[in-house]
Amino acid sequence: MQLFLKKYGQFIFLFFFILYGFLVAYNLYFGDTIVNYGFSYAITRGEIPYVDYNLIIPLFSPFLYSIFLFVCKSFLFYYIVQSIFVVLFFVVVSKLLDNKWYLLLPIVFLGFPIPIVTILFPGYNFVLLFLLILAIYCEIRGKNDYLIGFILGLMILTKHSLGILFFLPSFLYFKNLKKIGKRFVGAIIPISIFLLYLFFSNSFSEFVNLCILGLFDFAGENSTVMEYWLWLPFLVCFGYVFFCILKRKKDIFGYYVLISSFFVYPLFDDYHLSFFLFLTMCLFLYYSKFTCKRIAFHIFVFLVFLASLWTFITLHFQDGLYYFQNYPHYPLRYLKHSDRKSYQEIQGFMRKWEKPVILFGLGTENYFYKITNDLDITYFDLPNYGNYGFDGTKMMIEKFEKLPNYSAILIDENVLEDDSYYQQYYKELAYYVIENYHKLKKVGRYTAYIKE
Numbered sequence: 301m302q303l304f305l306k307k308y309g310q311f312i313f314l315f316f317f318i319l320y321g322f323l324v325a326y327n328l329y330f331g332d333t334i335v336n337y338g339f340s341y342a343i344t345r346g347e348i349p350y351v352d353y354n355l356i357i358p359l360f361s362p363f364l365y366s367i368f369l370f371v372c373k374s375f376l377f378y379y380i381v382q383s384i385f386v387v388l389f390f391v392v393v394s395k396l397l398d399n400k401w402y403l404l405l406p407i408v409f410l411g412f413p414i415p416i417v418t419i420l421f422p423g424y425n426f427v428l429l430f431l432l433i434l435a436i437y438c439e440i441r442g443k444n445d446y447l448i449g450f451i452l453g454l455m456i457l458t459k460h461s462l463g464i465l466f467f468l469p470s471f472l473y474f475k476n477l478k479k480i481g482k483r484f485v486g487a488i489i490p491i492s493i494f495l496l497y498l499f500f501s502n503s504f505s506e507f508v509n510l511c512i513l514g515l516f517d518f519a520g521e522n523s524t525v526m527e528y529w530l531w532l533p534f535l536v537c538f539g540y541v542f543f544c545i546l547k548r549k550k551d552i553f554g555y556y557v558l559i560s561s562f563f564v565y566p567l568f569d570d571y572h573l574s575f576f577l578f579l580t581m582c583l584f585l586y587y588s589k590f591t592c593k594r595i596a597f598h599i600f601v602f603l604v605f606l607a608s609l610w611t612f613i614t615l616h617f618q619d620g621l622y623y624f625q626n627y628p629h630y631p632l633r634y635l636k637h638s639d640r641k642s643y644q645e646i647q648g649f650m651r652k653w654e655k656p657v658i659l660f661g662l663g664t665e666n667y668f669y670k671i672t673n674d675l676d677i678t679y680f681d682l683p684n685y686g687n688y689g690f691d692g693t694k695m696m697i698e699k700f701e702k703l704p705n706y707s708a709i710l711i712d713e714n715v716l717e718d719d720s721y722y723q724q725y726y727k728e729l730a731y732y733v734i735e736n737y738h739k740l741k742k743v744g745r746y747t748a749y750i751k752e
Contacts, residue, residue, distance in 0.1 A: 314386075334664050335667050336423035339361075340369050350503040354688060354689075359494065382422040385426070389433065396582065399591060400585040400590075419575050425563075446482050448486065453490040466556065470483050472552055533577060541558050645743055666681040667681055684725065700733065709737060710743060
């Protein structure tokens with residue numbers, strides 16, 4: 301037992317620390333986590349991706365998480381599964397960096413000035429990062445090329461717009477076409493299975509529309525820089541990685557990290573930048589000559605202090621207006637009193653209205669209402685720019701027009717009136733509802749419009 305704890309004790313501690321962080325620190329925010337959960341939740345309900353609801357990524361990560369949601373749909377279980385994934389992720393990182401991996405923990409979990417911890421939140425970006433670290437580890441340890449190709453294929457099936465670029469470093473071996481060929485064969489295996497699924501589920505054309513044709517709309521509508529000061533750490537890291545490649549031209553690690561800089565396109569914010577920063581730190585520690593012995597204890601003491609600080613901030617700086625609330629599939633949700641009251645009003649309206657009720661607020665909130673009321677996810681629930689494929693505005697207007705008469709559409713007009721709001725919310729479609737349907741009344745923070 302003592303030997304087991306000595307070997308794995310740090311990872312057991314890390315599991316509980318990460319799970320605690322999800323339940324306390326991150327519980328104040330929705331973020332993309334609820335939407336990523338929703339993709340998998342919809343699969344467990346028998347819904348067909350791309351046909352019944354919109355998403356703009358291939359299906360490896362939604363299917364991966366859905367396997368566990370078939371066991372239990374609770375968001376708490378979802379966080380438990382993600383905590384296990386994060387621990388496995390750091391196990392691979394530790395094998396890549398030896399004892400130096402401990403130095404990543406305080407930087408990642410500190411959350412300041414750039415919240416790098418967000419890279420660990422469940423979803424397709426984390427899965428892509430995990431697969432990338434696994435591919436780098438396999439490259440350095442000289443693993444089978446079929447295996448590396450299979451991992452690269454899964455990366456394409458996780459986030460195809462970026463995943464396909466990670467095949468480029470394999471062309472360093474251009475003098476060994478057999479090696480590249482094995483990787484290509486390995487990649488084709490998972491991709492072929494995915495294509496068969498699309499054909500058998502009659503969703504191939506919808507996939508092409510949402511995930512390929514829709515990429516142009518997504519990039520065009522969402523190309524933005526949230527904070528211009530983020531260029532400084534980006535350029536510093538980019539310069540360092542480029543220098544490493546010039547110095548070690550045959551080392552494939554640097555090329556993978558260089559390509560990871562495309563995480564910031566088209567949304568250049570601290571979340572997407574964090575992936576590139578983390579991988580750059582891994583590259584730096586991999587090349588560094590120093591060793592880190594007897595540092596683990598001090599690192600974990602710092603993490604205990606950090607967890608205490610999170611708890612204090614979460615529970616003592618909210619003016620007593622936040623409450624833990626249990627909802628179906630979503631236990632221990634930490635909400636403001638006003639949000640809880642708004643939810644109750646919206647839930648009551650949805651249950652009493654005899655015709656369909658369409659939630660057309662922010663995607664994160666729409667998914668929360670649908671999941672906690674055990675309802676199907678639809679195209680109306682993620683109204684983000686670029687998430688509806690080619691000529692998405694026309695398609696969604698047609699969906700609105702096909703709704704039965706006296707359907708209710710709930711719009712959050714507060715978002716429309718806030719010019720400083722930088723999220724991806726499809727305001728034009730919301731204005732279409734306001735201009736063409738009858739205004740009924742306020743429902744919580746939302747306003748109900750009726751199709752007549």
